[in-house]
Structures are given as structure tokens and as C-alpha cells.
Amino acid sequence: xxxxxxxxxxxxxxxFSTSDGVVHAVNDVSFSVHSGKTLGxxxxxxxxxxxxASSILKLNTGITASTSGSILFxxxxxxxxxxxxxxxxxxxxxxxIFQDPLxxxxxxxxxxxxxxxxYKVHHKxxxxxxxxxxxxxxxxxxxxxxxxxxxxxxxxxFSGGMRQRIVIATALINSPKLxxxxxxxTALDVTVQAQILDLMKDIQRENxxxxxxxxxxxxxxxxxxxxxxxxxGGRIVEKASVQELFVxxxxxxxxxxLGAVRSLDNSARGELQTIAxxxxxxxxxxxxCSFLPRCSYADASRQQCASFVPPLQNVLPTNSLSxxxxxxxxxxxxxxxxPS
Amino acid sequence: MTSEVLLEGKELIKYFPHGSKGxxxxxxxxxxxxDGVNIILRKGQTLGxxxxxxxxxxxxxxxxxxLIDPTSGSIFLEGQDITKVNGKELQVxxxxxxxIFQDPYxxxxxxxxVGEIIATPMRIQKILPKGSEKLRVQELMELVGxxxxxxxxxxxxxxGGQRQRIGIARALALNPKVIVADEPVSALDVSIQAQxxxxxxxxxxxxxxxxxxxxHDLSVVRHIADEVAVMYLGKVVELARxxxxxxxxSHPYSKALLSAVPSATPRSxxxxxxxxxxxxxxxxxxxxxxxxxxxxxxxxxxSCIAQEPSxxxxxxxxxxxxxxxxxxxxxxxx
Numbered sequence: 001x002x003x004x005x006x007x008x009x010x011x012x013x014x015x016f017s018t019s020d021g022v023v024h025a026v027n028d029v030s031f032s033v034h035s036g037k038t039l040g041x042x043x044x045x046x047x048x049x050x051x052x053a054s055s056i057l058k059l060n061t062g063i064t065a066s067t068s069g070s071i072l073f074x075x076x077x078x079x080x081x082x083x084x085x086x087x088x089x090x091x092x093x094x095x096x097i098f099q100d101p102l103x104x105x106x107x108x109x110x111x112x113x114x115x116x117x118x119y120k121v122h123h124k125x126x127x128x129x130x131x132x133x134x135x136x137x138x139x140x141x142x143x144x145x146x147x148x149x150x151x152x153x154x155x156x157x158f159s160g161g162m163r164q165r166i167v168i169a170t171a172l173i174n175s176p177k178l179x180x181x182x183x184x185x186t187a188l189d190v191t192v193q194a195q196i197l198d199l200m201k202d203i204q205r206e207n208x209x210x211x212x213x214x215x216x217x218x219x220x221x222x223x224x225x226x227x228x229x230x231x232x233g234g235r236i237v238e239k240a241s242v243q244e245l246f247v248x249x250x251x252x253x254x255x256x257x258l259g260a261v262r263s264l265d266n267s268a269r270g271e272l273q274t275i276a277x278x279x280x281x282x283x284x285x286x287x288x289c290s291f292l293p294r295c296s297y298a299d300a301s302r303q304q305c306a307s308f309v310p311p312l313q314n315v316l317p318t319n320s321l322s323x324x325x326x327x328x329x330x331x332x333x334x335x336x337x338x339p340s
Numbered sequence: 341m342t343s344e345v346l347l348e349g350k351e352l353i354k355y356f357p358h359g360s361k362g363x364x365x366x367x368x369x370x371x372x373x374x375d376g377v378n379i380i381l382r383k384g385q386t387l388g389x390x391x392x393x394x395x396x397x398x399x400x401x402x403x404x405x406x407l408i409d410p411t412s413g414s415i416f417l418e419g420q421d422i423t424k425v426n427g428k429e430l431q432v433x434x435x436x437x438x439x440i441f442q443d444p445y446x447x448x449x450x451x452x453x454v455g456e457i458i459a460t461p462m463r464i465q466k467i468l469p470k471g472s473e474k475l476r477v478q479e480l481m482e483l484v485g486x487x488x489x490x491x492x493x494x495x496x497x498x499x500g501g502q503r504q505r506i507g508i509a510r511a512l513a514l515n516p517k518v519i520v521a522d523e524p525v526s527a528l529d530v531s532i533q534a535q536x537x538x539x540x541x542x543x544x545x546x547x548x549x550x551x552x553x554x555x556h557d558l559s560v561v562r563h564i565a566d567e568v569a570v571m572y573l574g575k576v577v578e579l580a581r582x583x584x585x586x587x588x589x590s591h592p593y594s595k596a597l598l599s600a601v602p603s604a605t606p607r608s609x610x611x612x613x614x615x616x617x618x619x620x621x622x623x624x625x626x627x628x629x630x631x632x633x634x635x636x637x638x639x640x641x642x643s644c645i646a647q648e649p650s651x652x653x654x655x656x657x658x659x660x661x662x663x664x665x666x667x668x669x670x671x672x673x674x
Contacts, residue, residue: 044530044531045529145619159620159621160393161620189392189393190556190558190597190600190601191392191597191600191617192620193600193602194600194602194617195616197602198616216529216530218530219601219603219604220602221604222602222603222604223602223603246604246605257531258604260531261530261604262604271538272537272538272563273534274531274534274535274538275534276535278499278501278502278532
């Protein structure tokens with residue numbers, strides 16, 4: 001079951017036309033996800049990570065959005081299927097959970113009816129009693145204490161962590177093959193975050209589903225993911241295994257990001273490592289590397305950096321790919337020290 | 341720890357009435373948001389307050405700044421009781437204590453230019469700066485790393501990090517003694533967080549400011565604070581210097597909280613030492629008797645429920661490096 005390539009995204013481009021111009025939210029993004037594995041997509045706000053994820057469920061429709069490229073799920077091109085076919089996939093084969101569990105749940109319906117609805121949509125003609133039984137099992141599985149008593153309660157009667165468990169129960173009720181989690185723990189406290197991440201890992205071990213975890217928190221990535229894609233300005237700038245990314249990052253942006261996090265983790269007071277400047281506007285991306293204005297390594301090859309976008313390529317004798325014109329020696333990859 | 345006490349809260353209590361029947365009805369109960377907190381901020385230092393949502397850290401900040409009145413207890417600024425100060429006197433007091441807010445989007449008026457936003461505190465206080473108001477504003481903008489030529493721009497023209505700089509410039513406009521920063525970096529991206537933290541430290545160094553710094557992110561507080569108070573359900577459960585707290589937390593809750601923070605080092609040895617707390621934080625409306633953490637604590641015994649532990653030094657010899665803890669069975673550091 002493991003190591004089957006479940007999803008492969010090739011050359012995905014997503015654009016939105018707005019009154020200010022065309023927003024290039026996702027540019028030439030390619031990655032694949034295997035069963036039983038977790039892919040982390042990290043990046044700062046506006047880096048295109050959420051748009052990438054929602055494209056997988058074909059949620060970026062409407063007249064202002066245009067999507068090109070291919071998204072193959074189980075051999076099917078999702079971008080090519082019609083509305084009816086995509087509705088059959090959403091929530092059954094691919095499920096998604098969102099950041100804010102309160103806005104993901106309808107305040108007017110009991111949590112039970114919302115979970116049962118998700119089940120009945122994909123299991124036409126199932127008996128009410130049976131659906132309720134399955135919902136109860138699922139609530140029990142995600143760690144809601146005393147589910148028989150609580151299934152008929154409303155979302156506001158639950159705490160933030162419990163609500164996210166309910167959202168997870170709804171997402172998992174049809175045993176999806178792929179779970180897309182868009183910042184699932186960002187709205188939660190750290191102790192609750194630990195509970196929710198543990199739960200997702202446990203369920204993955206049991207049923208071998210693949211997870212795409214979108215987050216801005218490198219700590220969460222380090223503890224839960226197998227592979228990571230780092231996004232910046234709508235592009236993937238580095239793709240590596242978790243181990244590789246954290247030990248030998250090869251892109252100056254990953255480098256800066258890790259530095260900023262690590263110097264926070266360090267006990268020593270003193271200047272924190274930062275990345276100067278701010279992220280680029282997706283309305284008019286620079287013609288070359290979009291990280292160039294903030295890059296502190298680009299001096300020697302500036303001409304090259306400014307004129308064309310670097311492709312994702314091998315930099316080190318590992319499997320990690322980096323979209324940078326600079327070679328490994330120039331980046332001095334060994335500079336990051338393990339925190340003591 | 342020789343510098344003098346600047347701001348002090350003694351036995352601060354803030355209860356909010358909850359669930360009254362009708363407009364004039366008696367409340368059913370009280371949300372015990374802050375319940376008997378003693379806190380001291382020394383001159384030129386930073387006091388960090390950490391805790392999860394609902395632990396009362398923001399309420400404590402608002403009580404300390406006199407934005408809301410405490411139910412009981414008293415607040416002292418430079419030895420003067422400011423708990424009951426009102427009217428004109430309160431307005432003068434506001435010059436000394438300023439605040440920085442969490443959300444740089446909702447804390448700036450979108451219809452006012454940056455110049456107006458930063459000048460507003462001076463206008464309200466009728467303080468005419470030397471030279472012109474515009475000069476002073478531009479000086480402040482430069483101080484926080486903004487381009488003074490952007491004086492006439494509006495908040496929407498700035499990024500999140502720049503907006504937070506505007507909020508900081510506004511807080512500095514009256515030369516305050518204390519700045520209370522309520523989650524000043526939690527709405528920002530990591531690379532921008534570091535920029536703002538560096539700025540706050542730089543300003544503290546240059547202007548001799550004292551900060552009360554509230555955050556749920558433990559690593560941020562560790563970096564900036566001289567002393568850290570860990571809050572749980574309206575009480576301070578541990579008060580210690582950051583190096584002591586982070587290397588050897590004494591209260592079981594502090595230990596669990598620290599262990600829950602995901603570290604940006606993949607699958608290292610600390611993984612198996614992670615303590616995942618069961619259940620949720622109890623409701624502050626009817627907090628449990630005795631130690632409020634007892635129901636979720638792996639060390640709890642009957643005595644924890646029978647008697648509430650007080651915040652005290654647990655070392656054999658009182659030592660400022662060890663700190664204070666409110667626990668009957670604190671973790672023993674070696």
C-alpha cells in the first residue's frame with residue numbers, strides 16, 4: 001500500500017485576474033505525494049501554498065481564476081473532469097481540513113448531523129441508524145469523550161481543539177486516500193496542537209492515507225512530515241526530505257527561514273537572524289529569481305539571477321532539489337549549526 | 341535584579357459577570373479571568389507573560405494599563421498607587437503606559453494617514469513637540485525603521501511588518517515608561533517577526549524602555565524577556581528567569597507546555613519526551629478547587645485538590661535564579 005504514487009502535480013499554474021492586474025498565485029509547481037507519506041508545504045503568507053492545495057480539489061473555479069498544468073490523482077486528471085465527477089471525489093477520495101474549525105462547522109446544525117451528511121453524500125441510500133453508528137465510531141476514534149452524549153450538541157458547545165477533532169472526523173468519515181490539511185493547528189494552542197498532530201499521525205499509520213500538510217511553522221514540519229516543499233512567490237524553491245532540509249538546506253530562502261527560527265530557539269540573547277525586506281507582490285513578480293531582492297548570496301551571479309528564473313535542480317549529492325543559480329560551495333551549506 | 345521596581349500589581353483580581361437573566365438581573369456566576377496575581381516589572385527590563393488562550397494574560401495586561409478596572413487588588417507605578425486614579429489624572433497617567441496590539445490590520449484606522457495615526461496621542465494629550473508635529477512624527481518613523489517620506493500614506497499601503505512598526509511609533513510618541521505589548525508579533529510571518537523583535541530590543545536599549553510582553557509563543561518570550569510568568573486559568577503558576585524556566589521548568593504545566601512546542605529539528609531525541617496533556621483547560625467560570633491544573637496533572641495527589649499551592653520559592657535556600665512555583669510537587673532540577 002505504501003509508496004504508491006497517489007497524486008502527481010505537473011507544471012501547475014494558477015492566475016487570478018483582479019482589478020489591479022493578474023495575480024500569479026502559483027507558477028510552474030510540480031510535486032508528487034505517495035500513499036502513507038506526508039508532504040509538507042511551507043511558506044509565508046502569500047507564497048501560494050493554499051492556492052496550490054485548493055487546486056487539487058478544483059476549488060479555484062469561477063471566471064476570475066485560470067488554472068493550467070495537470071493534476072493526476074490515481075491516474076485521473078482532475079483538471080479535466082467535469083463538475084459531477086469532481087464532486088464524487090471531494091470528501092470521499094480526497095478530503096480537506098481548514099485552519100479555523102469554527103468557520104468550517106455550521107453553527108445551526110448539530111455536529112452529528114454534519115458528520116452524517118458528509119457520509120450520506122457519498123453513500124446514497126444508507127440507513128439513518130447505520131450512518132449514526134458510523135459517525136459515533138468516528139467521533140470515538142478522534143478522541144471525543146462520551147460521543148453518544150455529545151453527538152447531538154452544537155459546535156459552540158465544544159472547545160477549539162474538540163472542534164478541530166470534529167472537523168477531522170468529518171473529513172475522515174469516507175476513508176479518503178488523501179487528506180489535505182491547510183494550517184490545521186494554526187488557530188490552536190500548542191498543547192492542543194500536539195494532540196491534533198498526534199491524532200493525524202495515528203490515523204495515517206492505521207489506514208495508510210497520504211497527507212498534504214500546509215503550514216508556516218517549520219517546527220510542525222520537522223515533527224510530522226516526510227518530505228517538504230518550500231514555496232516562495234508562488235514557486236517551489238526547494239524540495240527535499242525533512243532530514244535534508246533541516247540539516248543541509250540548499251536554497252538561500254530556506255536557509256534564512258531556518259536561521260530565523262533557530263535563532264529564536266536559541267537561548268542566547270542578541271540580534272535575531274532575519275531576512276531583510278518583505279515578500280514580493282504576486283501582481284508583478286520580478287523577471288528572474290523572485291527571492292533576489294532579499295538574497296544575501298547573489299552578488300557574484302546577480303546578472304544571471306535577475307534575468308531568468310532558476311529551475312529546480314540537484315545541488316548536493318542528495319535528493320534535494322533547489323531553485324537557485326548558485327552552487328553549493330557558494331551557499332556554504334554547512335553553516336547552519338545544530339542548536340545545542 | 342537590582343534595578344528598581346517600575347510597575348507592580350498586587351493581588352490583582354478581575355472577575356467578569358456571566359449569564360445574567362435580563363438587563364438588571366443578578367449574574368449566574370463570574371468568569372475568574374485573573375485571580376490573585378502578583379507581578380513586578382523592573383526598570384529597563386522585560387517581563388514576559390505566557391500561557392494558552394483563556395489563561396487571563398490579555399486581561400492582566402488590560403488591568404495593568406488601567407484600560408479596565410480590577411475587581412480588587414492594586415497597581416503601583418513607581419511606588420504610587422494608580423488603582424483608583426481617574427479623570428484628568430488618569431489621562432496624564434496614560435502618557436507613561438502605552439500599548440502595542442496584536443493585529444496590525446485592525447489597530448490602525450484605515451481612514452487616517454500614518455502621520456495622523458502617530459500624531460494622535462500627542463494631539464489628545466495636547467503635547468506640542470519641539471519643532472513641528474510633523475518633524476516629531478518623521479523622527480519617530482525613522483526611529484522604527486520606516487521611510488519618513490511615507491508620512492502621508494495610508495495603512496493599506498504598508499505590509500504587515502511595516503504596520504506593526506507604525507503601531508510601535510504611535511506607542512513611542514509620548515515617551516512612555518512602560519510599553520505593554522499584547523502578542524505584538526503573532527500575526528506576522530517568521531522572517532518579519534525577527535525584524536520586529538530586533539527593533540523592540542534596539543528601542544529598549546536606546547530609550548531605556550520597560551516592556552510587559554505577552555505571547556503564546558514560548559520561543560519569542562524566551563528571546564526577549566528577563567523574567568517569565570507562566571499563567572494557567574487566571575493564576576501565575578511559575579515565575580522564573582528564562583534560562584532557568586526553559587532548561588528546567590519546575591511546574592508540571594510549564595514542562596508540558598514547553599514539551600509541546602514543535603522544534604525545528606527533525607525527529608530528535610526530544611520526541612519521546614513530549615508530554616501530551618489530556619483533555620481541555622477547565623472553564624474559568626467554575627474553576628476546580630485546589631490546584632487548578634490538578635485534573636490534568638500526572639503528579640497530582642489528593643493534597644493537590646484539597647489545598648491550593650501558593651507561588652513560592654521551592655529551593656532550600658531562596659535564590660533568585662530558581663524562581664517561584666505554585667506546586668506541591670515541583671519538578672526538581674539538578
